[in-house]
Amino acid sequence: MAEKTHTLNTNKWIDNYADYLYNYTITRVNNSDLAKDLVQDTFFAGLKSAKNFQGKATERTWLVSILKRKIIDHYRKINSKKGQAEVRMNFYDDGENEGSWLEERVPQSWDNASEKNIENEELRNQLEGCINKLPEKYAMVFRMKTVQEFETAEICKELEITSSNLWVMIHRARTQLRKCMEDNWFNN
Amino acid sequence: MFKNLKITCDQATTICDKNQYSEASIKELIKLNIHLIKCRICAVYTKHNITLTNFYKGYSQHCKALKNCMSAEDKEALKTALEQNKE
Numbered sequence: 001m002a003e004k005t006h007t008l009n010t011n012k013w014i015d016n017y018a019d020y021l022y023n024y025t026i027t028r029v030n031n032s033d034l035a036k037d038l039v040q041d042t043f044f045a046g047l048k049s050a051k052n053f054q055g056k057a058t059e060r061t062w063l064v065s066i067l068k069r070k071i072i073d074h075y076r077k078i079n080s081k082k083g084q085a086e087v088r089m090n091f092y093d094d095g096e097n098e099g100s101w102l103e104e105r106v107p108q109s110w111d112n113a114s115e116k117n118i119e120n121e122e123l124r125n126q127l128e129g130c131i132n133k134l135p136e137k138y139a140m141v142f143r144m145k146t147v148q149e150f151e152t153a154e155i156c157k158e159l160e161i162t163s164s165n166l167w168v169m170i171h172r173a174r175t176q177l178r179k180c181m182e183d184n185w186f187n188n
Numbered sequence: 189m190f191k192n193l194k195i196t197c198d199q200a201t202t203i204c205d206k207n208q209y210s211e212a213s214i215k216e217l218i219k220l221n222i223h224l225i226k227c228r229i230c231a232v233y234t235k236h237n238i239t240l241t242n243f244y245k246g247y248s249q250h251c252k253a254l255k256n257c258m259s260a261e262d263k264e265a266l267k268t269a270l271e272q273n274k275e
Contacts, residue, residue, distance in 0.1 A: 171202040
């Protein structure tokens, strides 16, 4: 049986795929303007390489594969800035105190934790604020793993990173989030 | 033998984070639990981590329920830009 061949209909791209691609992007980058730019770049790139479309995949799958590449390019760009922007904050690694168990480093008591649940909009906003304060690459990986609940292998494949890299980033993201929530929510 | 099971606080908290997604291996969990017996700080970290994980799960459900769409104006602008790009 002959394999079904798909065709491109560029006139319908915006109506058919703009929302899907935008939703796909916003869950990864959480920045509306950036997501719109990436979607636009995807359509432009699609248009440019339309002649290379072989029709083996659907239009949407093909556009998503272009978008994924755009997201990886963006991820690489922010990753290359890490020397300038990264705030290294492991739980126990600042300078000469590395590994020491100092009393003042004991995490603060969160007595009121049980009274506050995520249904509270204020808490949700605070959490969102803390996530937005993370370095962009950590925020991206954290959102994909924790908020969108993607499989580890899927994230590693999509961002072209190893699982060790992923866990280090998750650890740093969670450590910074814990500190931010402690300062702005639990001890406030 | 027990030397292999000794880990630093940073390794312990990393395993603890991994375990929040149920992705820590048995060996890692053994190391973590041995560490937690003697390290009060990491024990508190673990307790807080569980609280935060519950918050994150609630936040995740809230985010997943949201459907993000582009506005009609944005779509129109995109259509125009795409048309211009075709020429």
